[in-house]
Every structure is written in C-alpha cells, then in structure tokens.
Amino acid sequence: MSSSAENPTLTAEITKPSTEIATETAQSAKKITLKTSDDQIFEVEESVAMEFATVKSFFEDAPSSTDTVPLPNVPAKPFSQVIEFCKEQIKFKANPDETEKKRSNSEFVKEKTNEDLVEMIPVANYLEIKDLLDVLNQAVADRIQNRSVEYVRSFFGIDNDFTSEEEALLREEHAWAFEDVDED
Amino acid sequence: MEGAFNNSMPSPFSYTFTPGISSANVTDTVANTWMDTRIWSKLPQPLIDRVIAFLPPPAFFRARCVCKRWYSLLFSSNFLELYIQISPRHHWFLFFKHKSLKNYICGNNSNTTRGSGGKTGFSPAASSGGLICWVSDEAGAKSDDLISPYAVKNLSTESFHIDAGGFYSLWGTTSSLPRLCSLESENSWCKIQAPMRRFLRSPSLVESMDKLILVAAVEKSKLNVPKSLRLWSLQACGTTWVEIERMPQQLYQQFEELEAGHGFDCVGHGKFIAIIIRGSDRALLFDIFRKAWQWIPPCPYMNHGGEDVNELHGFAYEPTVTTPVTGLLDQLTVPFQSFSGLIG
Numbered sequence: 011m012s013s014s015a016e017n018p019t020l021t022a023e024i025t026k027p028s029t030e031i032a033t034e035t036a037q038s039a040k041k042i043t044l045k046t047s048d049d050q051i052f053e054v055e056e057s058v059a060m061e062f063a064t065v066k067s068f069f070e071d072a073p074s075s076t077d078t079v080p081l082p083n084v085p086a087k088p089f090s091q092v093i094e095f096c097k098e099q100i101k102f103k104a105n106p107d108e109t110e111k112k113r114s115n116s117e118f119v120k121e122k123t124n125e126d127l128v129e130m131i132p133v134a135n136y137l138e139i140k141d142l143l144d145v146l147n148q149a150v151a152d153r154i155q156n157r158s159v160e161y162v163r164s165f166f167g168i169d170n171d172f173t174s175e176e177e178a179l180l181r182e183e184h185a186w187a188f189e190d191v192d193e194d
Numbered sequence: 195m196e197g198a199f200n201n202s203m204p205s206p207f208s209y210t211f212t213p214g215i216s217s218a219n220v221t222d223t224v225a226n227t228w229m230d231t232r233i234w235s236k237l238p239q240p241l242i243d244r245v246i247a248f249l250p251p252p253a254f255f256r257a258r259c260v261c262k263r264w265y266s267l268l269f270s271s272n273f274l275e276l277y278i279q280i281s282p283r284h285h286w287f288l289f290f291k292h293k294s295l296k297n298y299i300c301g302n303n304s305n306t307t308r309g310s311g312g313k314t315g316f317s318p319a320a321s322s323g324g325l326i327c328w329v330s331d332e333a334g335a336k337s338d339d340l341i342s343p344y345a346v347k348n349l350s351t352e353s354f355h356i357d358a359g360g361f362y363s364l365w366g367t368t369s370s371l372p373r374l375c376s377l378e379s380e381n382s383w384c385k386i387q388a389p390m391r392r393f394l395r396s397p398s399l400v401e402s403m404d405k406l407i408l409v410a411a412v413e414k415s416k417l418n419v420p421k422s423l424r425l426w427s428l429q430a431c432g433t434t435w436v437e438i439e440r441m442p443q444q445l446y447q448q449f450e451e452l453e454a455g456h457g458f459d460c461v462g463h464g465k466f467i468a469i470i471i472r473g474s475d476r477a478l479l480f481d482i483f484r485k486a487w488q489w490i491p492p493c494p495y496m497n498h499g500g501e502d503v504n505e506l507h508g509f510a511y512e513p514t515v516t517t518p519v520t521g522l523l524d525q526l527t528v529p530f531q532s533f534s535g536l537i538g
Contacts, residue, residue, distance in 0.1 A: 109483060131241055143244070144280065151248035159259045166242060171262050180259045187255040 042069075043078040050086035051078070054093060061096040063138030083136045088129035091122070095142050119149035124165075156192040243267065247277045250284055251513040274516045281514065285464030287490075288511035289477070389426050389435040400462030402482055408435060409460040409467065411450075422446050425467070425480070439480065445487055452476050463510030475506045 042059040044052045059079075060066045068079055081089070095118055102111045119127070127146055134143040154162050163170060172180070181188060246267065249257060258265045267273045388394060390412055397410035406428040413421050423446055426435035441449065449471070456472040468490065470477040477490040 128237055131237060135241060144248075147245045147248045147280075148282065150245045151250075151253070154245075155249055155253040159256060162257060162260050166237075166260075168261050168264075170260070172259070172265075177259060180265070184255045184258065187252040190252075191256070 044089075045078050045080050046084050046086040046089050047082050048086050050089075052086075052089065052093065057100055058093060058096050061099060061139060063140075064136060081137075084133050085129070088126070088133045091126060091130055092133050092137065092139065092142065094118075095145075096139065099141060115145045119145060122149070124153070156190065158191050158194055161194045239263075243273055243276065244280065247273070247281045251515055254515055268515065277515055283464065284513050285466055286511045286513055287461060287463060287466070287468050287508050289470075289506045289508040386428065386433060389437070390424075396457035398458075398460035400460050400467055402462040402467060403465060407438070407462060407467065409469065411458075421450065423449065423469070438482070439485060441487060445478075449478065459507070461509050463512075468508055470506050470508050473505050477506060477508065 040056040041053045042056050042065070044054055044059065044065070046052065060069075065079055065081075069075060098114050098118065099111075102114075122130075127150055131143065131146050131150075134146055154165055157165070162168075170177070246254065246257060246264065258268065388397065388408060388410075390410075393412050393414040394410040395413050397408060400407050400409060408426045408428070409423070411421065411423050412419070420443060422443065423441040424437055425439040427438045428435055452474060453471045456474070458472055459470045461468045461470070465482045467480045467482065468477050469480065475492065479488050479490050480486070481488075
C-alpha cells in the first residue's frame with residue numbers, strides 16, 4: 011500500500027475494486043490474465059492477483075498494462091491452490107477475525123499432501139505471499155515436530171554426515187529434546 | 195549476533211523473499227509417476243531453513259542432530275535474524291518449586307511437561323523473551339537486572355509482574371489488594387479503582403495480549419451473587435474495568451475446596467491465564483479466546499503425597515532459540531555463559 015500511495019491514479023485503481031469485491035460480489039470485477047510455466051492461462055480477479063506482491067509490483071511498474079503476466083516459476087497445479095488460499099484471505103481483509111482466519115488456514119493445509127506443500131512453498135516464495143509462506147512453513151513444521159531425527163532426514167532427503175560418535179554425543183547433549191518423540 | 199540487537203529491529207513484514215529460486219525442478223518431480231519423501235530435497239536450502247525456524251525449541255534442538263548444516267544454524271547470524279523475524283511465539287508457562295531445583299515447563303498446545311535443572315543457590319524470579327532472571331537465595335536486599343529484548347529494568351522488589359512488551363507493574367507481597375494500580379504511560383501515573391474492591395479476595399493483575407486483567411475471588415456473605423472467581427479487563431480509557439469471565443460455579447466449588455482460603459497467584463501469557471493455588475501444586479488454566487477452563491495436569495517430576503508441601507510458583511515463559519539481547523549479553527562483563535542452555 012505504501013508504495014502505491016505515491017501514485018494517486020494507481021491507488022484508486024487498486025484499492026477501489028478490492029474493497030468492492032469483498033462486499034458486493036454482484037459487480038463484475040476487473041480480471042488479470044496470468045500465464046504459468048506450463049503455459050496454462052489463469053484469469054484471476056484483480057483483488058486476488060494483488061495478493062501476489064510480485065504481480066502487484068509488475069502493475070506498479072506498468073499501471074495500464076493489459077498484457078498477460080508471465081509467471082515463469084509457477085506451475086499450474088500449485089498455483090490453483092495458491093489462488094484458492096488468497097481468495098479466502100481477502101475475505102478476512104474486509105472482515106478481520108483472527109480466530110476464524112486461523113481455523114480457515116489450518117483447514118486449508120490439513121487436506122494437503124506433502125507434495126502439495128512442497129510445490130506451493132516455492133510458488134508462495136516467488137509470488138511473495140508472506141502469509142501463505144508462513145502457513146505452509148508452519149504446516150510442514152507441525153508435520154515433523156514430533157518426529158524422530160531419522161524420520162526428518164528421510165523426509166527432507168538429507169544424508170547424515172555425522173560420525174556415529176558425534177551423533178551419540180549430540181543426542182546426549184540434547185537428551186531432554188528426545189522425550190515425547192512419535193513412533194516412525 | 196551484534197547486528198541483531200538494535201532498536202530498528204526489522205518488522206516482520208520486511209522479510210526478504212529468497213530470490214532467484216526456480217520451481218522448475220519441482221515440476222520435474224511432479225511429472226514423475228513415483229513419489230517419495232525425497233521431494234523435499236528439491237526444495238532450496240533457504241526455504242528449508244524457513245521451515246526449521248517454525249519448529250518449537252525442543253524439535254529445533256532435535257533437528258540439530260539431522261546433519262552438520264542444521265547443527266550449525268544456531269551459530270549462523272543470518273538464520274538467527276530470520277528466526278527472530280518469523281518464528282511463531284510459544285506461550286508456555288514455567289513452574290518451579292520454591293528453593294528447589296525441580297522446575298518444569300508447561301507447553302500449552304500439547305500440555306506436555308518437561309523437567310529441567312536449575313542453578314544451585316538461585317531461584318528463578320522472572321522471565322522475559324526466553325531469558326530467565328535468577329535471584330540469589332541469600333538474604334539481603336535484592337536488586338537484579340532483568341534484561342529482556344524490549345527493556346532493561348532494574349527490579350528491586352520482592353513481587354512484580356513483567357511481560358515481554360515492556361509493561362510492568364509492582365506491588366508488595368504484603369498488600370492484599372492492589373486497590374491503587376499504577377500504570378506506566380508517558381511518565382504520568384494514574385490511580386485506578388478496582389471493581390467490587392471491598393469484596394475481592396486474593397486479587398492479581400496479569401497482562402494478556404496487551405490488556406491488563408484483574409483476577410480475583412469475589413466473596414461477601416450478603417452479596418446477592420454466589421461466590422466465584424472473576425476476571426475483569428481494563429478498558430482502553432484506563433479507568434473502567436469490564437467483567438470478562440466468571441468461573442463456572444461447579445468448578446469454583448472444587449477450586450475453593452483445594453484453595454481453602456490460602457489464596458492464589460495468577461500469571462498471564464498470550465491468551466492464557468494460569469491460576470496457581472498457594473501452598474499446593476494445583477493450577478488452573480484459562481483460555482481467554484475459547485473461554486475454557488482446565489486443570490493443568492499434575493507435574494510428573496514431583497512426588498505426590500509426600501510430607502513436604504509441593505508449592506508451585508510460575509510465570510510466563512517464551513522459549514526461543516535466540517533473543518536479540520544475546521549479543522548485548524555477550525558484551526557484558528558478567529560471566530553469562532551458554533544462553534541456549536537456558537532452554538534445557
């Protein structure tokens with residue numbers, strides 16, 4: 011918002027539709043066309059597209075552009091899930107309710123497979139959607155937090171580069187952290 | 195670490211996204227018909243670091259055994275700065291037996307408890323931002339510096355309350371009623387009248403999510419309402435209290451029986467308020483959002499039914515892998531050692 015304030019024309023273009031969409035869905039909103047890395051075309055409401063900081067700055071550089079925005083690092087499958095998330099987020103912008111937002115976010119990640127998450131993380135990072143990146147990181151952290159070291163290694167595909175002596179010493183040093191670990 | 199401690203600590207929103215990461219390799223994986231957990235190895239390291247920063251401290255320390263790179267994150271100032279910016283806050287409570295080394299920590303999400311050792315000759319007196327202030331058990335006037343990420347306050351009283359936001363209030367243990375509460379705001383002090391003040395028993399002030407909350411038992415034989423424990427929240431105007439909760443009657447009867455007039459102490463943290471019965475090891479937890487009351491499970495590290503009274507004391511504890519003051523502490527002449535050790 012701060013950067014768009016420098017440009018009054020742009021501010022009007024961006025803020026006006028986004029507030030109206032949230033309240034009056036009847037009004038047809040401006041759509042933005044985005045093209046994914048696998049050449050899929052997405053037509054997304056402007057308010058949703060502005061959730062993507064990367065896309066937003068594209069339009070800040072070229073406010074009157076009607077071109078299709080290429081997203082070279084974004085495959086279609088995770089992108090459609092990202093759009094789903096951002097649509098939900100916009101509702102909470104107009105009507106903030108932290109408890110409901112938390113519930114909605116945990117609902118969003120609950121049904122997602124590990125593959126879904128791992129595909130969405132780079133997309134959220136590339137599109138600079140901090141809320142989503144946080145939600146995804148938290149979801150992965152939740153999935154591994156009670157797991158054994160061996161599980162975490164295989165989960166992330168990491169090779170153990172400690173000698174067995176080193177590892178034994180470390181485990182002893184952090185012995186308290188090894189209580190309450192789930193079975194693999 | 196020095197760089198991390200300054201007043202212009204970056205706001206959580208100034209997080210720099212990892213540049214130049216292509217997700218193309220992820221697409222390759224998707225195209226494969228077989229899938230295993232190794233998909234995660236396709237994720238660039240900076241994005242994996244971001245996941246690690248979301249782990250609660252016990253899982254973080256366990257994760258240090260995964261590989262050498264993960265082990266060294268605790269010493270990487272880049273990682274620690276990221277951690278300070280994005281790691282979620284953990285609203286835990288720390289309980290300890292006075293003058294004993296048996297402390298335990300209660301994590302609210304899982305209601306798990308952990309035992310931990312303490313320092314001989316010192317008792318924990320306060321906690322802020324993951325640090326614990328220990329006060330010497332020796333007699334004499336006590337004056338200790340509590341260093342929090344937000345404020346450095348010199349505390350020289352036996353009873354006080356402090357929170358991570360830098361707000362604190364003081365009153366003596368002998369005064370039974372904080373009839374006049376003082377709030378620090380722009381160097382002016384104001385008097386605040388407690389609600390139902392003539393009928394309050396064992397009142398405590400706690401901080402919860404930037405609000406001041408008064409917790410007290412309400413008792414008067416001629417009062418038209420049954421005895422109960424009530425919570426009031428101080429409104430933004432700073433002069434009006436609004437009742438926000440009344441303990442369910444059945445629970446209060448249980449509570450009153452255990453408490454038997456000894457009084458109770460309260461600690462607030464995030465959306466939780468812990469109410470600890472004096473002279474006992476029983477404590478209740480109230481969730482302000484969910485309006486839910488529950489007994490904190492008995493500490494597995496204390497022997498029950500023994501001769502000595504297992505009196506519990508507690509305060510809010512926010513475990514963290516690092517705090518912005520760690521760099522400052524390192525510069526102090528006081529021989530503070532491994533601060534990461536405080537977690538364990």
